[in-house]
Amino acid sequence: MSDQLIIPRGYTPLLDPRHTEQAIQKIKNAFQTALAYELDLVRVTAPLFVKSGTGINDDLNGVERPVRFAIGGMGDSTAEIVQSLAKWKRLALADLAFAPGEGLYTDMNALRPDDQMDNTHSLYVDQWDWERTIEPADRTIATLTHTVEIIYDVIRRTERYICHEYDVLTPELPRTITCIHAEELRRRFPKLSPKEREREVCREHGAVFVIGIGGTLGDGSIHDGRAPDYDDWSTEDHATGLPGLNGDILVYNRVLDMAFELSSMGVRVDPAALRHQLAVRGMEERAELPFHRRLLSGELPASIGGGIGQSRLAMLYLRKAHIGEIQASIWPEDMETTCRANGIPLL
Numbered sequence: 001m002s003d004q005l006i007i008p009r010g011y012t013p014l015l016d017p018r019h020t021e022q023a024i025q026k027i028k029n030a031f032q033t034a035l036a037y038e039l040d041l042v043r044v045t046a047p048l049f050v051k052s053g054t055g056i057n058d059d060l061n062g063v064e065r066p067v068r069f070a071i072g073g074m075g076d077s078t079a080e081i082v083q084s085l086a087k088w089k090r091l092a093l094a095d096l097a098f099a100p101g102e103g104l105y106t107d108m109n110a111l112r113p114d115d116q117m118d119n120t121h122s123l124y125v126d127q128w129d130w131e132r133t134i135e136p137a138d139r140t141i142a143t144l145t146h147t148v149e150i151i152y153d154v155i156r157r158t159e160r161y162i163c164h165e166y167d168v169l170t171p172e173l174p175r176t177i178t179c180i181h182a183e184e185l186r187r188r189f190p191k192l193s194p195k196e197r198e199r200e201v202c203r204e205h206g207a208v209f210v211i212g213i214g215g216t217l218g219d220g221s222i223h224d225g226r227a228p229d230y231d232d233w234s235t236e237d238h239a240t241g242l243p244g245l246n247g248d249i250l251v252y253n254r255v256l257d258m259a260f261e262l263s264s265m266g267v268r269v270d271p272a273a274l275r276h277q278l279a280v281r282g283m284e285e286r287a288e289l290p291f292h293r294r295l296l297s298g299e300l301p302a303s304i305g306g307g308i309g310q311s312r313l314a315m316l317y318l319r320k321a322h323i324g325e326i327q328a329s330i331w332p333e334d335m336e337t338t339c340r341a342n343g344i345p346l347l
Contacts, residue, residue, distance in 0.1 A: 004118040005335060006256050007342045011321050014168045017345055024314045024326060026165060031158045031313060032105065032128060038150050039103060041130055044092060046085055046106035052078040055229070055289030056087050067111045081111045084307060086230035087291050089131035090268060094300050103132030108307060119256055119322050120312065122329040127312075131305035139267045139302055141211070141237045144245055145179050147304055148209045148265070152177040152249065155262065155313070162317045169319065173251060174206035181242045182212040182223035194223045198259035202252040212244030213264070224248075228277035229286060229295075231266035235273055255319050262313060265306020271296045322346060 015023060035041065049069075050056045057066055057080050066080040082088070085108050092104060108129040115121045134143060156173045163169040178201075185197040192200065201208050214226025214233030226233050231246035246266020253260035269277060274295055278284050286292050294300055311326040322339060324331055324346035331339075331346060339346050 004116070005338065006119050006258070006321070007338070007344075008255055008257075008321050011255070011343055013321075013325065013343070013345065014319050015166065017325075017347065019166070020318060020320075020325065023162060023166060023318055027158060027162055027314050027317055028310060030161050031154065031308075034154045034157060035128065035130065035151070035308070036105060038154055039105075039130065039132055039147070040101060041103045041105040041132065044096070044104045044106050046108060046129065047082065047088065048109060049079045049081050050088065052080050053289070055286060055291040056091070057082055065114055067113060082108070083110050083112055084108065084125075084127075085129040086227075086268075086305065086307075089129055089305055090230075090300050090303055091291065091294070093131055093133050093303055094294075098133045098301070100133045100135045100138075100301075103130060103303075103305070105130035107310075117331060117335065120260070120315070122311075122323055122327065122331075124327060124329045126310045126327065127307040128310060129305070129307045131303050133301045133303050134267075136270065136302045139232070139235070139245060139270065141239070141245060143304060144211070144247070144265075144267055145209070148177060148179065148247070148249065151263065151265075151308070152207060152209075155249075155251075158313070159317050169317070172206075172254065177207040177209055177249070178205040179209045179211060179247075181240065181244070182210055182215070182247075183217050183242050185210065185223070186217050186219065186221075190219075195259065198250055199257075202250050202259040205252075207249070207251045208259075209247050209249050211247040212242060213247055213266075215243040228269075228281045228283055229274060229292060230268055231264075232269045232273045232277075233266070234277050234280065235267075251316065253316060255321055260312070260316060261309070262316070263306050263308045266304065268303045268305065269295070270302060271298065 068080050070076040108127050110125040160171050163171045189197045213224050233244045236243050249263040250259045311323050314326045322344050328347045
């Protein structure tokens with residue numbers, strides 16, 4: 001069992017499993033309807049798996065192994081269960097001819113077998129993946145933070161809605177979200193780890209957007225890993241000189257006393273940023289993959305996009321201590337035993 005498992009003292013679920021299932025559906029319906037309206041998104045059907053070797057699947061931090069299988073009807077060619085749809089969505093924007101200001105969203109279901117299982121991580125990932133076409137001139141911090149504010153407003157409104165539906169729940173999210181760069185966090189908390197910095201700033205503000213995830217900080221470190229071929233984590237903001245047009249939406253989770261990531265998002269790489277980031281990570285050979293060739297040749301539109309955790313949102317709103325109270329998955333036997341002994345009912 002992970003030594004990161006948190007057992008909140010005196011924890012008692014506010015909703016029983018049956019009412020939890022009903023509340024999850026209400027949350028999903030309300031949130032995706034509001035998100036689609038506010039960002040002008042159309043729901044599209046997305047793949048559960050893609051062909052290996054195309055460069056479409058996301059390798060996240062570069063070390064996670066995708067689940068692969070052979071396709072018998074295609075000469076045993078190999079396919080991979082998606083780990084996210086960051087690059088697939090951008091292809092869809094081009095192929096479905098979305099104009100600037102329009103976009104898409106989808107239910108993304110993925111397997112990440114290398115994720116460490118704990119209160120907030122499982123092998124199964126469910127999120128709303130969204131992508132929106134923008135003009136090249138709008139690849140800016142201003143576009144990024146404005147979009148963050150729209151999404152956060154939907155997050156907060158949905159919390160108020162579900163608390164109205166169940167009077168045992170009380171709204172906790174602050175009215176506004178605070179934007180701060182990862183380098184500013186490093187300078188403010190130089191002796192803390194990135195996760196500890198997130199916890200401190202979330203305790204202070206309640207809701208935070210940390211900018212520049214994946215880019216090099218002043219001491220040569222990075223706040224957290226990002227693949228080189230979707231988010232732009234290297235382009236500098238003209239006003240601050242700090243790198244990165246991407247980030248994470250984090251809120252303070254009172255049940256677990258921790259920073260709680262709800263969304264990873266960003267302005268996507270243009271050809272120049274892609275070439276630079278591939279070189280920084282020593283992955284220039286990826287430029288020959290089909291996805292990367294289309295991007296470098298100018299076939300793909302400028303875009304902004306991200307993923308918003310469905311189970312994470314429900315876990316936050318319903319004040320759950322473990323993501324296994326929201327989604328059915330597989331857990332280590334000793335984790336199940338410990339949760340059961342402490343009144344945490346895993347589905």
